[in-house]
Amino acid sequence: MIDHLLETTKYLGLFISLGAFMIGLKLNKKYSYAFMNPLLIGTILVMVLILALDVEVAVFQKSAQVLSDLLTPATICLAVPVYRQFNILRGNSWVVLISCLAGMISGLVTIIGLALILRMSEITTLSTLARSITMAIALDTTELIGGVAGIIVAGVIFAGIFGTVVSGLIFRIFRIEEPIAKGLALGAASHAMGTAESLKASELQGAMSSLAMVVSGVMMVGLIPIAALFVQ
Numbered sequence: 001m002i003d004h005l006l007e008t009t010k011y012l013g014l015f016i017s018l019g020a021f022m023i024g025l026k027l028n029k030k031y032s033y034a035f036m037n038p039l040l041i042g043t044i045l046v047m048v049l050i051l052a053l054d055v056e057v058a059v060f061q062k063s064a065q066v067l068s069d070l071l072t073p074a075t076i077c078l079a080v081p082v083y084r085q086f087n088i089l090r091g092n093s094w095v096v097l098i099s100c101l102a103g104m105i106s107g108l109v110t111i112i113g114l115a116l117i118l119r120m121s122e123i124t125t126l127s128t129l130a131r132s133i134t135m136a137i138a139l140d141t142t143e144l145i146g147g148v149a150g151i152i153v154a155g156v157i158f159a160g161i162f163g164t165v166v167s168g169l170i171f172r173i174f175r176i177e178e179p180i181a182k183g184l185a186l187g188a189a190s191h192a193m194g195t196a197e198s199l200k201a202s203e204l205q206g207a208m209s210s211l212a213m214v215v216s217g218v219m220m221v222g223l224i225p226i227a228a229l230f231v232q
Helices: 002-008 012-030 038-052 057-063 065-069 071-076 079-084 086-091 093-118 122-126 135-144 149-173 179-201 203-229
Strands: none
Touching (some): 012 038, 012 057, 038 057, 038 149, 057 065, 065 071, 071 179, 079 086, 079 203, 086 093, 086 203, 093 122, 093 203, 135 149, 135 203, 179 203
8 A cells, every 4th residue: 555655646655754863853953862863764764664565676766766856966065165165174185084094994993893893795895885985976886896786875874873973972972172183083984974963063173074075075085995805
């Protein structure tokens, strides 16, 4: 029944997704806990709905395809705060490069280390190397080294949600208050989701996060094929 509705009603999946996200926003405003992230809550609600009603994932995804189509223009719009804060960014160019490189290398080492400890298969390991960069680059890079698209999609989403949920706690524990440092950390670790979270704090933090996301993505294109050699 619900599958038929999703197939015949073009934007039903879109409205369900937006409704779940709005519920997440309401709960986030009412309860100021780190795990009350709107995206996390919305994702869980949609997953529960799909499982409870036994909906075909492909059918639901097609009904909400417009959200995926808007991903590219939304990412491009992140260039606006970068342009506005260009002078500050130019003065911190080495900080950006070193921070992003350190973040990408540590992320790859962590994944390969966990793969060895947990005895993950080669294909699974290759499919998770690019989890911390933006979806478009992660998909192409993963397919290039022989990974599975479905796994990296889940990995990218998890990295984005996890980073935005725990970032506030980590910043408090280590007493990180500098917006440049926060932006670089979120952009490098949690791509566009981290950048969206940074923009809520300030335009400077959002600009640094956006720049870190782009720089990290470019770096990973070169680093992942090298890391894959240690997996194969």
